[in-house]
Amino acid sequence: MKVLDSPFARKLSAFVTLSEDDLRALSDLYGRRRKYPAGRDMSHEGQKNPVAYILAEGWVCSYKILPSGTRQIVDFQIPGDFLGLRSVLFRTSDHSVEPITRVEASEIIASDLLEAFAKRPRLAAAVLWAASRDEAMVVEHLVGLGRRDAPQRMGHFLLELGARLRLIGRGTKAGFDCPLSQYHLADALGLSSVHVNRVLRQLREDGLCTFRRGQVEFDDYDKLVEMAEFDRSYLDHDGPLLK
Amino acid sequence: MKVLDSPFARKLSAFVTLSEDDLRALSDLYGRRRKYPAGRDMSHEGQKNPVAYILAEGWVCSYKILPSGTRQIVDFQIPGDFLGLRSVLFRTSDHSVEPITRVEASEIIASDLLEAFAKRPRLAAAVLWAASRDEAMVVEHLVGLGRRDAPQRMGHFLLELGARLRLIGRGTKAGFDCPLSQYHLADALGLSSVHVNRVLRQLREDGLCTFRRGQVEFDDYDKLVEMAEFDRSYLDHDGPLLK
DNA sequence: CGTTTTATTGAATAGCCTCAATATCGGTGG
DNA sequence: CCACCGATATTGAGGCTATTCAATAAAACG
Numbered sequence: 177m178k179v180l181d182s183p184f185a186r187k188l189s190a191f192v193t194l195s196e197d198d199l200r201a202l203s204d205l206y207g208r209r210r211k212y213p214a215g216r217d218m219s220h221e222g223q224k225n226p227v228a229y230i231l232a233e234g235w236v237c238s239y240k241i242l243p244s245g246t247r248q249i250v251d252f253q254i255p256g257d258f259l260g261l262r263s264v265l266f267r268t269s270d271h272s273v274e275p276i277t278r279v280e281a282s283e284i285i286a287s288d289l290l291e292a293f294a295k296r297p298r299l300a301a302a303v304l305w306a307a308s309r310d311e312a313m314v315v316e317h318l319v320g321l322g323r324r325d326a327p328q329r330m331g332h333f334l335l336e337l338g339a340r341l342r343l344i345g346r347g348t349k350a351g352f353d354c355p356l357s358q359y360h361l362a363d364a365l366g367l368s369s370v371h372v373n374r375v376l377r378q379l380r381e382d383g384l385c386t387f388r389r390g391q392v393e394f395d396d397y398d399k400l401v402e403m404a405e406f407d408r409s410y411l412d413h414d415g416p417l418l419k
Numbered sequence: 420m421k422v423l424d425s426p427f428a429r430k431l432s433a434f435v436t437l438s439e440d441d442l443r444a445l446s447d448l449y450g451r452r453r454k455y456p457a458g459r460d461m462s463h464e465g466q467k468n469p470v471a472y473i474l475a476e477g478w479v480c481s482y483k484i485l486p487s488g489t490r491q492i493v494d495f496q497i498p499g500d501f502l503g504l505r506s507v508l509f510r511t512s513d514h515s516v517e518p519i520t521r522v523e524a525s526e527i528i529a530s531d532l533l534e535a536f537a538k539r540p541r542l543a544a545a546v547l548w549a550a551s552r553d554e555a556m557v558v559e560h561l562v563g564l565g566r567r568d569a570p571q572r573m574g575h576f577l578l579e580l581g582a583r584l585r586l587i588g589r590g591t592k593a594g595f596d597c598p599l600s601q602y603h604l605a606d607a608l609g610l611s612s613v614h615v616n617r618v619l620r621q622l623r624e625d626g627l628c629t630f631r632r633g634q635v636e637f638d639d640y641d642k643l644v645e646m647a648e649f650d651r652s653y654l655d656h657d658g659p660l661l662k
Numbered sequence: 663c664g665t666t667t668t669a670t671t672g673a674a675t676a677g678c679c680t681c682a683a684t685a686t687c688g689g690t691g692g
Numbered sequence: 693c694c695a696c697c698g699a700t701a702t703t704g705a706g707g708c709t710a711t712t713c714a715a716t717a718a719a720a721c722g
Contacts, residue, residue, distance in 0.1 A: 270558070569678075616702060
């Protein structure tokens with residue numbers, strides 16, 4: 177019953193009711209499991225091999241590099257997340273993917289995926305739900321970059337991560353383990369790493385949360401939610417319409 | 420042969436070869452055509468009626484309002500663009516939609532769409548391509564907010580709009596008609612309207628482009644491309660894999 | 663342990679914002 | 693057709709946020 181308890185299954189089950197058969201179909205999907213070392217890119221912008229994965233273990237980020245050399249991280253993937261779902265449907269991936277920790281990922285064969293969708297509509301619905309949630313997160317990220325100041329952005333980001341991790345049993349309202357460096361935070365939040373450091377200090381001194389040595393602690397969860405104007409409804413919207 | 424020359428068909432045809440039959444199936448999709456006045460929202464955040472449209476005429480924007488009252492525009496839709504494709508698949512739309520000009524849009528019935536997809540895979544592929552391009556634009560927008568300064572952001576934005584409009588025959592390398600106010604630009608680019616004004620002046624004085632009285636003129640297209648580091652490859656990536 | 667990466671802090675600066683005032687545009691009704 | 697009005701655009705002054713440069717400290721790694 178390993179699959180039933182995989183991060184992927186846990187995440188989906190939280191929003192779409194999946195039968196035993198659905199979950200079994202899911203497990204059949206999993207192809208070869210591969211490991212990737214931290215740091216070396218798994219795929220590059222413009223690359224042309226349509227492969228998708230489900231992250232089983234570890235964290236990765238998707239990013240773009242600008243001509244000036246600066247980097248913008250678009251999103252992070254944690255265990256249970258899809259990786260490159262879009263690049264299965266389209267030839268080129270338009271961003272690069274870097275593993276932040278050592279990563280284990282199960283390859284998904286595009287044709288298998290489509291077949292499983294045809295046979296098990298609830299599974300298809302669940303995966304589409306996940307894809308839609310990912311898109312909602314990107315939109316929320318965009319809104320934050322455009323209209324939130326640094327402390328709010330940071331708070332919002334940590335709260336979102338926390339909520340995602342709780343869903344797969346890797347975090348609580350008290351906090352979570354986080355392998356991100358301040359450079360990662362800077363590149364995700366559109367800030368300089370220096371300022372990230374200052375903002376983290378601010379949050380710590382204000383008794384909102386503490387990020388130290390790979391560990392995020394929510395010192396006052398509710399106050400942080402209020403300060404960051406974190407409204408998690410975009411994360412747990414209803415599942416797709418099932419007829 | 421009206422459909423063959425609709426903005427939507429023009430856009431799709433530029434990247435996926437569509438047969439006469441494909442285009443006819445497309446035209447059958449179009450439901451009632453509706454008009455909406457400028458200014459009043461077509462749909463609100465959290466609304467629960469899954470309707471999708473294809474924009475036939477006019478401009479709209481999708482945005483989110485923060486608790487503080489500020490607004491972040493996520494993207495603009497121009498003739499030929501899909502509207503609310505996601506809200507057909509999911510119950511709630513997570514953003515609001517405001518028509519910028521008077522708008523004409525054709526309602527798309529969700530079930531019709533899925534039916535047409537089953538019968539005409541190339542059409543499905545084309546629509547998926549369009550959806551993927553939209554997502555790529557959102558990502559590029561995010562990158563701009565995170566890592567580009569105001570003049571670059573503005574230049575990039577105008578160039579992208581120009582490229583999109585050219586695709587539907589509403590613009591050239593010389594410029595295009597643009598109904599956006601400086602407030603729209605500000606809310607899209609994450610700037611204050613005051614600063615938008617200054618940036619536009621800067622671009623004008625530098626001989627890059629002129630935005631005045633609803634008209635964008637590219638005074639030196641190549642120089643603007645260089646200054647904004649505009650790489651349009653995300654806009655015209657290959658069509659989807661067709662077996 | 664030495665070496666590299668990551669974190670921390672200070673000082674000076676640049677970019678963008680807010681507030682506020684004025685000008686211009688576009689439409690509307692007399 | 694003109695006078696008026698609200699919406700949009702323009703410009704200045706001053707302030708705050710986040711940046712860059714630079715130097716040091718602390719962890720992490722082999």
